[in-house]
Amino acid sequence: MILSGLPLAEQVILTLASLILFTSFLLLAQSRLFGLINTFAWQGVLLFLATIMMAATYDRHHLYISAALTLGLKVFFIPWQLRRMVVRLDIFRQVETVVGGSLLVMIGAGVLVLFSYYVVLPIRELALLSIRNTIAVSLAVILIGMLMIITRRKAVAQVIGFMSMENGLFFSAIVSTSGMPMVVELGVAFDVLVAAILFGIFFFQIRAGIGSLDVDHLNRLREGDQ
Amino acid sequence: MIGWLLAISQALLFLLAAPLMAGWVKWLKCRLQNRKGPPPWQPYRDLAKLFGKEVVLAETASPVFRVAPYMVFSVTALAGSVVPLLTVGLPTSAIADVIVLIGFFALARFFLALAGMDVGTAFGGMGSSREMTISSLAEPALLLAVFTLAMTVASTNLSTVIAHLATEPPQLYPSFIFAALAMALVAVAETGRVPIDNPATHLELTMTHEAMILEYSSRHLALMEWAAMMKLLLYGVLLANLFIPWGVGLTFTPAAVGWGLLAITAKLFFLGIILAVTETSLAKMRLFRVPQYLSLAFILSLIGLLSHVILER
Numbered sequence: 001m002i003l004s005g006l007p008l009a010e011q012v013i014l015t016l017a018s019l020i021l022f023t024s025f026l027l028l029a030q031s032r033l034f035g036l037i038n039t040f041a042w043q044g045v046l047l048f049l050a051t052i053m054m055a056a057t058y059d060r061h062h063l064y065i066s067a068a069l070t071l072g073l074k075v076f077f078i079p080w081q082l083r084r085m086v087v088r089l090d091i092f093r094q095v096e097t098v099v100g101g102s103l104l105v106m107i108g109a110g111v112l113v114l115f116s117y118y119v120v121l122p123i124r125e126l127a128l129l130s131i132r133n134t135i136a137v138s139l140a141v142i143l144i145g146m147l148m149i150i151t152r153r154k155a156v157a158q159v160i161g162f163m164s165m166e167n168g169l170f171f172s173a174i175v176s177t178s179g180m181p182m183v184v185e186l187g188v189a190f191d192v193l194v195a196a197i198l199f200g201i202f203f204f205q206i207r208a209g210i211g212s213l214d215v216d217h218l219n220r221l222r223e224g225d226q
Numbered sequence: 227m228i229g230w231l232l233a234i235s236q237a238l239l240f241l242l243a244a245p246l247m248a249g250w251v252k253w254l255k256c257r258l259q260n261r262k263g264p265p266p267w268q269p270y271r272d273l274a275k276l277f278g279k280e281v282v283l284a285e286t287a288s289p290v291f292r293v294a295p296y297m298v299f300s301v302t303a304l305a306g307s308v309v310p311l312l313t314v315g316l317p318t319s320a321i322a323d324v325i326v327l328i329g330f331f332a333l334a335r336f337f338l339a340l341a342g343m344d345v346g347t348a349f350g351g352m353g354s355s356r357e358m359t360i361s362s363l364a365e366p367a368l369l370l371a372v373f374t375l376a377m378t379v380a381s382t383n384l385s386t387v388i389a390h391l392a393t394e395p396p397q398l399y400p401s402f403i404f405a406a407l408a409m410a411l412v413a414v415a416e417t418g419r420v421p422i423d424n425p426a427t428h429l430e431l432t433m434t435h436e437a438m439i440l441e442y443s444s445r446h447l448a449l450m451e452w453a454a455m456m457k458l459l460l461y462g463v464l465l466a467n468l469f470i471p472w473g474v475g476l477t478f479t480p481a482a483v484g485w486g487l488l489a490i491t492a493k494l495f496f497l498g499i500i501l502a503v504t505e506t507s508l509a510k511m512r513l514f515r516v517p518q519y520l521s522l523a524f525i526l527s528l529i530g531l532l533s534h535v536i537l538e539r
Binding site: 011015029114134 | 397398400401403404521522525526528529532533535536537538
């Protein structure tokens with residue numbers, strides 16, 4: 001077994017990786033918006049811890065900056081922003097329905113995890129780090145975020161799916177390479193920040209336009225039958 | 227020879243300690259709810275009293291109704307002899323691996339459900355159908371959690387698994403965290419504790435276990451309740467010894483067995499506290515929420531299995 005040869009710090013990173021995967025599944029299963037936002041914030045906390053662990057274990061000091069950005073943006077600012085928007089839109093009591101039934105979506109997510117495992121197998125042979133298996137987990141987090149965008153009807157949940165996809169990308173960057181170059185990382189972080197603010201404006205626009213945040217209404221292009 | 231002696235005394239200890247565990251949890255729960263509570267050895271008195279009473283049978287009761295308590299009790303006792311309590315490597319552990327153990331639970335449950343339906347009261351039938359619904363959802367999750375352990379150690383024998391985990395240096399297995407959580411959720415559902423069923427009352431319309439044994443009296447009732455207490459202890463020992471295997475005796479020397487006894491007592495002491503605190507802080511779930519609860523357990527064990535395959539190899 002490979003695991004028994006790993007130092008404790010790497011075992012902790014592996015554990016954090018599996019917990020991040022678990023929060024992705026939780027995001028899929030949540031039907032309340034506040035629960036969704038809180039789970040997203042927890043995923044950010046785990047990501048922050050994983051980044052700190054990577055920075056400390058492999059002596060990559062610039063990862064501390066990424067970790068601080070993760071903590072500030074994904075744990076505090078974006079969840080706070082989303083929560084504020086949900087309150088202002090007065091939709092915090094709504095229960096979300098999942099397209100295709102929640103059990104089917106869960107099974108789909110499990111299949112996605114296996115799929116990403118097999119996709120990543122050849123990459124694993126090339127990667128140098130001993131925790132390279134986490135690439136499969138990060139790919140699974142990205143795919144599950146995409147699945148969430150497909151299966152949710154409401155715009156807020158889709159935005160959270162998008163953000164969790166970005167979490168997966170970030171995670172794969174920190175575990176597979178020595179982190180992205182600082183410029184790219186800062187760029188992505190501020191993209192996400194701007195996206196969060198822009199999405200907020202879009203929520204209000206969508207609701208003003210079609211009277212609901214259910215994006216299925218966008219498929220109807222007729223005028224005047226509201 | 228000494229192995230068999232130990233095995234027999236361990237099985238007896240299982241029988242005798244089960245009411246104490248149930249009483250301990252009950253006493254703690256009462257203290258947490260600002261009540262005085264019966265002493266932890268109260269279940270012994272209850273059982274003794276029930277054994278001394280006269281049997282009252284319903285007119286519509288068939289022989290199945292009378293056989294069921296003995297079946298349930300003996301199958302649960304047999305399951306108790308298989309699970310390592312004090313030491314591993316006992317001769318009885320070769321009888322059954324963990325899949326057969328789950329089969330024992332299923333057999334006991336089958337007779338319990340039959341007994342619930344036998345007399346023909348509405349309550350019994352409802353209890354049986356609920357029990358079967360819950361267990362059909364809980365069993366896959368339990369099996370998956372067990373497979374996670376079995377894949378790590380490459381054996382389904384409980385003794386081998388525990389011995390392997392206790393001897394190797396401590397590792398942080400991501401998959402074990404999920405397997406342990408899933409197994410704890412399943413244990414709560416299977417032993418009929420609070421978010422699923424309320425063990426303290428039989429005056430609730432949504433009860434499960436109590437509804438099935440509502441028609442029993444005297445020694446039949448005593449055997450059924452004793453079996454339920456043993457099931458609680460069994461799940462507690464499984465959780466404690468599989469996921470915190472340190473302290474279990476690896477040889478048959480008196481010192482090892484003594485340490486094993488001390489360790490399992492301490493583990494169950496704390497497990498009882500955790501159970502009592504969660505039971506006090508949670509409200510009973512609606513019956514229609516139970517599938518959601520159990521699908522969480524299933525997802526946990528599925529992620530445990532996946533993270534074993536992906537991360538630990």
